[in-house]
Amino acid sequence: MKILVCISKAPDTTSKIAFTEGNTKFDENGIQYIINPYDEWYALVRALEIKEAGNADVTIITVGSAADEAIMRKALAIGADNAIRIDADPKDAYFTAVQIANYAKTNAFDLILTGKETINYNGSQVAGMIAEILDFPLISQASKLDINGSSLSLEREIIGGLQVVEVAMPAVVSCAKGMAEQRIPNMRGIMAARTKPLTVLPPVTADELTSFVSYSVPNSKSAVKLIDPMNMDELVELLHNEAKVI
Amino acid sequence: MILVYVNSSNGLSKAALETVTYAKKLGNEVVVLTNGKASSESLICLGEYGATKVLVDRMVDGEDPQQLTRLISAVVQNIGAKTVIFSHDLIGKAVAPRLSVRLQAGLIAGAISIPDADGAVKVNVFSGKAIGNVKVSSDIKIISLLPNSIQPEKTGANCPVEETNGLGGAAAIKVISTKKPEGEILLPEAELVVSAGRGLKGPENWGMIENLAKSLGAATACSRPVADIGWRPHHEHVGQTGVAIRPNLYIAIGISGAIQHLAGVNGSKVIVVVNTDAEAPFFKAADYGVVGDAFDVIPKLTAAINKFKESQN
Ligand SMILES: Cc1cc2nc3c(=O)[nH]c(=O)nc-3n(C[C@H](O)[C@H](O)[C@H](O)COP(=O)(O)OP(=O)(O)OC[C@H]3O[C@@H](n4cnc5c(N)ncnc54)[C@H](O)[C@@H]3O)c2cc1C
Numbered sequence: 145m146k147i148l149v150c151i152s153k154a155p156d157t158t159s160k161i162a163f164t165e166g167n168t169k170f171d172e173n174g175i176q177y178i179i180n181p182y183d184e185w186y187a188l189v190r191a192l193e194i195k196e197a198g199n200a201d202v203t204i205i206t207v208g209s210a211a212d213e214a215i216m217r218k219a220l221a222i223g224a225d226n227a228i229r230i231d232a233d234p235k236d237a238y239f240t241a242v243q244i245a246n247y248a249k250t251n252a253f254d255l256i257l258t259g260k261e262t263i264n265y266n267g268s269q270v271a272g273m274i275a276e277i278l279d280f281p282l283i284s285q286a287s288k289l290d291i292n293g294s295s296l297s298l299e300r301e302i303i304g305g306l307q308v309v310e311v312a313m314p315a316v317v318s319c320a321k322g323m324a325e326q327r328i329p330n331m332r333g334i335m336a337a338r339t340k341p342l343t344v345l346p347p348v349t350a351d352e353l354t355s356f357v358s359y360s361v362p363n364s365k366s367a368v369k370l371i372d373p374m375n376m377d378e379l380v381e382l383l384h385n386e387a388k389v390i
Numbered sequence: 391m392i393l394v395y396v397n398s399s400n401g402l403s404k405a406a407l408e409t410v411t412y413a414k415k416l417g418n419e420v421v422v423l424t425n426g427k428a429s430s431e432s433l434i435c436l437g438e439y440g441a442t443k444v445l446v447d448r449m450v451d452g453e454d455p456q457q458l459t460r461l462i463s464a465v466v467q468n469i470g471a472k473t474v475i476f477s478h479d480l481i482g483k484a485v486a487p488r489l490s491v492r493l494q495a496g497l498i499a500g501a502i503s504i505p506d507a508d509g510a511v512k513v514n515v516f517s518g519k520a521i522g523n524v525k526v527s528s529d530i531k532i533i534s535l536l537p538n539s540i541q542p543e544k545t546g547a548n549c550p551v552e553e554t555n556g557l558g559g560a561a562a563i564k565v566i567s568t569k570k571p572e573g574e575i576l577l578p579e580a581e582l583v584v585s586a587g588r589g590l591k592g593p594e595n596w597g598m599i600e601n602l603a604k605s606l607g608a609a610t611a612c613s614r615p616v617a618d619i620g621w622r623p624h625h626e627h628v629g630q631t632g633v634a635i636r637p638n639l640y641i642a643i644g645i646s647g648a649i650q651h652l653a654g655v656n657g658s659k660v661i662v663v664v665n666t667d668a669e670a671p672f673f674k675a676a677d678y679g680v681v682g683d684a685f686d687v688i689p690k691l692t693a694a695i696n697k698f699k700e701s702q703n
């Protein structure tokens with residue numbers, strides 16, 4: 145079977161977030177990029193486990209610039225078979241989804257995996273958009289995924305609980321915690337990644353439906369008010385009268 | 391015309407009332423679409439929050455985003471809606487992007503404000519470390535509202551409820567079983583949250599956390615290592631890789647305040663931190679702080695809350 149894993153970059157979680165050009169552009173100065181954690185720890189590793197358990201071919205795809213090849217090589221080092229980079233700035237979720245769906249259309253994937261969201265824009269949009277363009281079912285925020293012949297058996301989060309569901313392939317699945325365990329690439333993987341194919345393809349034209357016009361950084365909190373640990377009545381009084389939350 | 395999609399399979403949640411209130415702030419004609427078994431008597435009250443009409447599809451159970459998308463898009467076309475509102479919850483995150491493609495309508499995911507004079511809407515980006523202003527270029531706009539961004543407001547009276555069936559088609563996803571914890575307050579919707587971390591030393595010490603939560607009527611949460619070592623269930627894990635929450639009050643006990651933890655809770659309106667270490671980074675993000683041992687402080691705090699609750703009666 146053929147699995148496509150969507151890999152996006154994200155700033156390392158300890159990055160300082162700042163903006164330039166009159167607060168209209170993310171300041172990339174000094175930013176270290178990593179693979180978006182959900183894409184790496186859950187989507188990619190689960191795809192590799194499926195491959196190891198049977199017979200699957202795992203392709204990763206990234207919509208991004210040449211600079212993103214560093215994180216793509218890491219995904220290859222962890223174990224993906226080959227990589228596709230769509231050479232374009234991922235302007236918005238729709239533009240990105242059109243690129244991925246367009247590649248998927250010509251390559252008959254049985255399963256398309258994404259992370260549950262990117263940690264920079266936190267939109268949870270791309271998976272649903274790919275699924276709609278391809279007219280595939282979507283199982284979002286899955287925490288367990290097993291292959292059953294030509295169907296998938298999944299566990300997913302629902303509002304206030306967990307659900308076990310089944311669906312026929314092809315399908316799109318967005319992956320959340322529980323799906324797999326993080327893997328650290330080993331030396332052999334890193335060496336092998338250097339010679340694995342990384343194909344660069346031009347984008348197809350697609351409209352942007354949304355745009356970020358500006359950014360702001362929230363005001364930092366005023367200093368913490370310290371309360372005497374022996375005086376919890378005071379804390380309760382403040383939460384009631386000053387903060388008005390109880 | 392504004393269409394709001396509301397999930398009512400567990401009754402009407404606060405998030406549902408928030409989306410209707412939000413829609414009412416954008417325009418006067420608000421149609422609410424829902425599905426499933428909720429009784430018409432329970433749905434008419436959506437009028438109080440601003441709905442002019444409720445449509446309900448009894449044949450769609452809401453488990454398949456593809457089916458829900460077909461239903462919502464048919465209703466958008468039938469009523470000529472120009473704006474569609476969702477809650478940015480598990481259903482909204484699955485359905486709104488599909489609808490965006492189907493209608494070629496831009497989606498503002500996770501809105502925390504109403505559109506400004508230029509039509510830009512605020513959303514959290516970089517795990518809450520910044521705010522972005524997003525604009526939509528298409529004729530139809532879709533907005534998914536981050537839960538707990540506005541308070542539900544009653545402004546009207548009961549409204550009519552009509553059935554609309556047969557627009558969704560068949561579901562592709564087959565539900566095998568559903569597990570729902572009984573009687574607990576759901577973390578993503580909770581207004582008050584009591585959370586604890588590794589400072590608690592072991593799972594046997596969570597009794598005092600549960601007692602505090604019970605006296606407040608709060609949900610319980612935890613840091614990631616605590617869920618990873620199995621002291622607490624995974625669904626309680628908050629933070630960048632867990633659930634992101636924005637309650638009115640977040641009480642963090644024995645949690646150091648690592649940046650990945652803060653990413654999931656820094657939208658909380660008020661943060662109280664209890665930690666033995668006065669240098670713990672969490673104090674920088676806190677409104678109120680108690681430097682002290684949780685094992686002393688928490689029983690005292692619970693007693694103070696109980697005393698306060700009694701005085702309120
Ligand atoms: C990519 C990535 C993603 C991550 N995602 C998350 C996430 O989503 N959520 C998350 O929580 N973490 C996440 N982490 C882990 C995070 O970095 C921290 O390691 C974690 O939050 C620490 O948990 P803790 O505060 O419970 O434990 P610790 O850091 O061990 O802190 C325990 C605290 O308890 C205090 N303490 C000790 N005894 C007492 C006492 N008797 N009374 C009161 N206080 C006491 C100590 O002073 C200390 O501050 C992530 C890490 C990475 C690298």
Ligand SMILES: Nc1ncnc2c1ncn2[C@@H]1O[C@H](COP(=O)(O)O)[C@@H](O)[C@H]1O
Nearest residue numbers: 150152207258259261262267268269270
């Ligand atoms: N530029 C991109 N290239 C490849 N995959 C992406 C890209 N952006 C997002 N994705 C995938 O879509 C998921 C959800 O992203 P988002 O909709 O931005 O929250 C991510 O976890 C990735 O798997």
